[in-house]
Each structure stands twice: as structure tokens, then as C-alpha cells.
Amino acid sequence: xxxxxxxxxxxxxxxxxxxxxxxxQDMNHEYMYWYRQDPGMGLRLIHYSVGEGTTAKGEVxxxxxxxxxxxxxxxxxxxxxxPSQTSVYFCASGARFNYGYTFGSGTRLTVV
Amino acid sequence: xxxxEQSPQNLTAQEGEFxxxxxxxxxxxxxxxxxxxxxxxxxxxxxxxxxxxKKHGRLIATINIQEKHSSLHITASHPRDSAVYICAVHxxxxxFYFGTGTSLTVIP
Numbered sequence: 001x002x003x004x005x006x007x008x009x010x011x012x013x014x015x016x017x018x019x020x021x022x023x024x025q026d027m028n029h030e031y032m033y034w035y036r037q038d039p040g041m042g043l044r045l046i047h048y049s050v051g052e053g054t055t056a057k058g059e060v061x062x063x064x065x066x067x068x069x070x071x072x073x074x075x076x077x078x079x080x081x082x083p084s085q086t087s088v089y090f091c092a093s094g095a096r097f098n099y100g101y102t103f104g105s106g107t108r109l110t111v112v
Numbered sequence: 113x114x115x116x117e118q119s120p121q122n123l124t125a126q127e128g129e130f131x132x133x134x135x136x137x138x139x140x141x142x143x144x145x146x147x148x149x150x151x152x153x154x155x156x157x158x159x160x161x162x163x164x165x166k167k168h169g170r171l172i173a174t175i176n177i178q179e180k181h182s183s184l185h186i187t188a189s190h191p192r193d194s195a196v197y198i199c200a201v202h203x204x205x206x207x208f209y210f211g212t213g214t215s216l217t218v219i220p
Binding site for chain 2: 033040041042043044045058059088090092100101102103105106
């Protein structure tokens with residue numbers, strides 16, 4: 001099925017551990033985004049990409065790194081996880097700016 | 113200060129009622145999006161608006177650029193409409209601002 005796939009769906013990390021979240025889309029979309037969703041705060045943009053090989057910072061980029069080596073994949077990395085990074089992470093993609101977006105199903109990350 | 117404000121925060125309706133969710137924003141925008149987040153957490157894009165009105169089935173979205181206001185209407189509401197509805201705006205600088213959502217519960 002066409003869409004956006006996020007892996008893993010759930011993860012528990014210890015403080016200081018590292019991990020990578022993978023977002024994969026098969027719709028040939030140029031734009032890809034990583035958001036975090038916290039209770040009472042709405043979605044917040046972490047990083048985004050407007051095409052293969054490009055990345056840009058969003059509203060809350062600190063503590064995260066991203067890479068877009070292939071058009072279909074957008075990776076979000078946590079080098080040294082902190083409890084403040086406990087959240088639900090969503091990836092989204094779009095054909096172009098301000099076009100319709102497709103969201104992944106989310107990754108629930110807990111840092112203890 | 114929130115660039116996007118939604119009202120109400122919570123809404124309970126009887127099946128069949130007409131529902132309105134409001135979104136006000138304070139920044140200049142290039143487009144406004146309405147999203148639906150299901151109880152299981154998945155997010156679906158419902159509408160993208162830059163002017164006027166759009167309709168899809170029982171859902172209608174309107175926007176008034178001069179007043180910086182948008183509304184999402186649901187006609188003949190159904191329990192399966194129960195979800196969180198999120199308003200999001202994009203400005204021309206590729207900045208994204210999201211409302212905190214309106215939680216809708218439709219009772220049979």
C-alpha cells in the first residue's frame with residue numbers, strides 16, 4: 001500500500017542511548033517532515049527536507065539530527081536521548097510545499 | 113503566545129448534530145490545513161485551503177483570509193467522526209504552526 005511507513009512503532013530508551021527513527025515513503029514526494037507531539041502542545045516541527053540531500057531546521061531541532069540520503073527515506077537521529085525527548089514522533093511527506101500531506105502512524109518513544 | 117488558536121478544546125455532540133470547529137491565526141499564511149487524528153493516533157489530512165470553501169462528503173471547510181479565521185463543519189455527525197481535529201497554517205517562510213486540537217466525541 002502506498003503511504004508513509006515509520007519504524008519502529010514503539011521504543012523505550014535509557015538516558016544517553018542513541019537511536020534512529022526511519023521514515024519511508026513510496027509516493028515520490030519531495031517534501032518530508034519530522035514532528036513531535038506532546039500533550040497540550042500540538043504538533044511541533046523538528047526538521048524537514050525539501051528534496052534528496054537537503055535538510056532544514058524546524059521549530060524544535062535541538063537534540064536531533066536528520067539525513068535524507070535517498071529521496072524515499074528521511075531519518076531522525078537522537079545521539080544522546082534525554083527524558084525530555086519522550087514523545088510521539090510523526091513523519092509526513094508531501095509532493096510540494098502546501099500540497100496535501102500524508103502522515104505516518106507515529107512512533108511512541110519513551111526515554112527513562 | 114500561540115499563533116493558532118482553536119475552539120472549542122473539547123466538544124460533545126449527539127449523533128446527527130451539525131458541528132462547527134473554529135480556528136483563528138495571527139500570522140500571514142499561504143495555506144491552512146485541517147487534520148484529523150484518530151483515537152488510535154493516526155493523522156489524516158482533510159483539507160488544504162488558501163481561500164473560500166471546500167467540501168468533501170459531510171465535511172466542509174471555510175476560510176476568511178481578511179479575518180484570519182477558518183471553520184470546519186461536520187453535517188449529520190456520526191460516532192465515527194469522533195477524533196481530534198487539528199488546524200495548521202503555513203506561512204510563506206515555510207514555517208508551520210499547529211493548533212492544539214479540538215477533541216470531538218459524538219454520542220450515538
